Amino acid sequence: MAMSNSLDRAPETLHFYFNRNCPYAQRSWIALIELGIAYDPIEIELGKDNKTDWFRALNPNGTVPTIKHGETVVYESLVVNEYLCEVFGGDLMPSTPANRARARILMSRCDAKFVKLGYSYLSHQRGEDEAKDDQLRSQLEEELHFLDNAIGNWGGSYFLGDALTLADIAFIPFFQRMNVALASFKNFKLENLNLPHLHAWLEAISHRDSCSQTQMSAQQIEEVYARFLNLDYFKRVGVAS
Ligand SMILES: N[C@@H](CCC(=O)N[C@@H](CS)C(=O)NCC(=O)O)C(=O)O
Structure with missing residues (x-):
């Protein structure tokens, strides 16, 4: 009887x-679509x-x-996402150790800084403490300028040049949500800030099927986030401080 091996499974x-x-x-979800992996969604x-x-x-x-x-x-x-890249290949993870390191630094910065600052500002009630609101807003703006420069200084439409990588994918769902929620609930409009590279990045991701197919509609974001803000959800789950 023939032995089975990984190739004939x-x-x-x-x-x-x-x-x-x-x-x-x-x-x-974006990584699965970008890599063309068949999956069973539950x-x-x-x-x-x-x-x-x-x-x-x-x-x-x-x-x-x-x-x-x-x-x-x-x-x-x-x-x-790293597992998917290792198992299924594709080019969402850069090919050199130096660029993989950059991608990982950006991914970790997304969670440690951008997400925290974005949800902290979003969750803060200006009426409770105006000085704190201003401080949170300026910290978020500073982070947005950092990200804008990170794209601009590297050159290209994405964080690591002209190809989408896992670094971009880490940020995409949060930018899609922040773009809508910060404008609706804080009157903070990304489009009014001087962030040319981030604006071009947002434009580039808006044309990718993986990003548009998986995104929440503006109406859903407004409904879900209005409920979450009422419950002080972001602070309770620790994404906002
Ligand atoms: N660090 C985790 C965070 C995942 C996470 O917090 N997911 C939320 C939904 S957005 C969740 O499953 N929460 C569990 C719960 O609400 O009980 C990751 O990157 O996957």
């Missing part, structure tokens, strides 16, 4: 546990399915995105 199904309102899950109801034993057995953190690929379970959006 049927391709393993990739199960993708996600929620369409979750920006972290959207990161992996939408998880947050606060319900993710509190069940079967989901906790997959991912003890109870978060989306989570993928199951054969026997391998991976979670944490940035880790999922």
Whole structure:
């Protein structure tokens, strides 16, 4: 009897546990589409399915995105995306160690700074403390200028030049949401700031199917975020301080 090996096995199904309102899950959704990977989407109801034993057995953190690929379970959006690149190839991760390092530095900065500053400013009620509101706004503006320069100084439409990479994908879902939510709830309009490279980047991503297919509509963002802001959700889950 012939021995089976990895080459003659049927391709393993990739199960993708996600929620369409979750920006972290959207990161992996974009990567799946960009890499042309076939996947089985399973939408998880947050606060319900993710509190069940079967989901906790997959991912003890109870978060989306989570993928199951054969026997391998991976979670944490940035880790999922690196796994997808390592297993399926493609060019979302740069080919040199130096550029991969830059991509990882930007991905980590996205969560540690941009997301935190964006949601902290969004969640802050100006009426409670105007000086703090001004401070949060200027910290966010400073970060936006940093990102604008990061694209401009490197040259090209994306964070690592002319090709989309995982670094861009880390930021995309958050920019899509912030663009709408900050304008609606804080009257803070990205288009009014002098951010030429970021504006060109936003324009470039708006033309990618992976980004438009997976994005929440402006109306959904406004509805969901109005509810979240009422519940002080972003502070409660720790993305805003
Ligand atoms: N650091 C995680 C964050 C994932 C995360 O927080 N996802 C949220 C939804 S946007 C979640 O699943 N929360 C669990 C819950 O609400 O119980 C990642 O990058 O994947």
